[in-house]
Amino acid sequence: MKFFVDADTGDSISGWVVLDNPSATPSFIVQIPGRAETRFDANVVRPDIRDVGMSATDRVGFNLNVEHVADLPELADVTILEAGRGLPIYRRFTSEDKIEKRFYLFDAAVIPQQHIYEAIEKRFALAYRSCERYGLETIISLLTNPTSESMFAAGKLGHRYDYFLTQKNFIRAALLREPHEDLAERLLLLSLAVKTRKESVIQQYFPQGEQLLDFVRDLSLDNPRQLRAAFGDLPERQRDALLSPVTRTLACDFGEPPREMHIATALDNLATLDLVGTREHFGLFKDLLSEIAGVDLLGDCEISAFGQVRELAETLKKISAVADLIHEDLALYALVTNAIEEGRQNVEQNQ
Structure with missing residues (x-):
């Protein structure tokens, strides 16, 4: 998947998404805290995207405006997701807690520390867990998204992605774990x-699991x-x-x-990387991450x-x-x- 957000003018947010199936028309979900989700299909024709060979259809553009959300200009927190995967592609997030930085955490654990991720995610506009689950083009689009300088990404990305992480000035950290425990x-x-007969969910945790x-x-x-x-x-x-x-x-x-x-x-x-730590030395990892990021991201997390x-x-x-x-x-x-x-x-x- 490839995507780009052209503009957020206050009363409208516009851009385009090309799915892995280049003939498919994308759909979108709009999330606003405290409200039911709003869904809509691509509603803008983009022949420029089709003509350069990125898509087989020109109906890949979107324009979210006051017809969809009447008070859009006044909202401080609006997220647009690609509906098929539930993948956030843009978030308008106005908050005193927001950090205008990009942070990548290499975490090889198959089950992330939920409370630690939540503590970090609340400080960033966009957050992506287990990035390795996505395809190459999708990962690159996420990491290089120019419309958000407030982003947290985590997972087990290979060294091939180091170029994109460094080019976009990510703070890069790794939190390792004793291998027998892993x-x-x-x-x-x-x-x-x-x-529990839920073998089908294993693939989302680690590819070799099946x-x-x-x-x-x-x-x-x-x-x-x-x-x-x-x-x-x-x-x-x-x-x-x-x-x-x-x-x-x-x-x-x-x-x-x-x-x-x-x-x-x-x-x-x-x-x-900017920081490498272990779970056994988590207190030290927290302190050093705070120094590097310039803000206490993990608080009292353990x-x-x-x-x-x-x-x-x-x-x-x-x-x-x-x-x-x-x-x-x-x-x-x-x-x-x-x-x-x-x-x-x-x-x-x-x-």
Whole structure:
């Protein structure tokens, strides 16, 4: 999907959207706090978009005006979404809390910390979670959207997007997690999806998840002996789906499995970011992010930990086959943790 917002004149907001299917006509949702949603189809003919080959139809433009929302000129908070995906493409957001900056958070967790995301999102006009779920053109359109300098994006974007993030002056941060805990959460999510017969939702959490449904279907996650046997006899396809997901994202090309040589590449790519932290050092991460952003984004937020995740993680730490699966992520995490500890000790010694 590609889109552009031409203007917000107060009494109208206009632009265009080209969907992944270039023959399709886009529809839109208008969200205003405290009101029911308003829906409308593309209502402006844009032959210029069709003539340059971006769309097979010229009905891709939109003009939201007082005919749709009578008091549009007076509203301080209006969001326009592409209806098919519910993807925000523009938001008029006038608030004293709004930050005119762009912030990207690399977060490899399959289940984000909801309260942390909400604390950040309320300070930005536009917010996008799990950006990796969208196609290449859609992600680029989101990141390079010139009509909003107040934007928060989060997810597991690969290094190929670094160019767009740096070109648009994003504050770029990464919050890493102990790899055994990350794997434990993935397994618990898969197990829950199987038990509740909601396997179809797995794809939205992590792309390789569907390949692992059979792996967890008859697996008792609280049985160490069964876990050890299962990980020791993983089929190649399922093994590949579990290999060091953070290193894979940060250093590997599409379809390439993570290897030892990718650890240094992943570390180098992390080193280009404005801030790299871990959940174990979340307090330090919060303080440094506040300094970089010039505002306290996270307030009194703390990491929420589920006992079941930690218990399973402790079991996984005792299985050598698991260590082989996530070897690169374990090495990367150790390097980052050591660097954070050394940096903190140096600061304390110089105080």
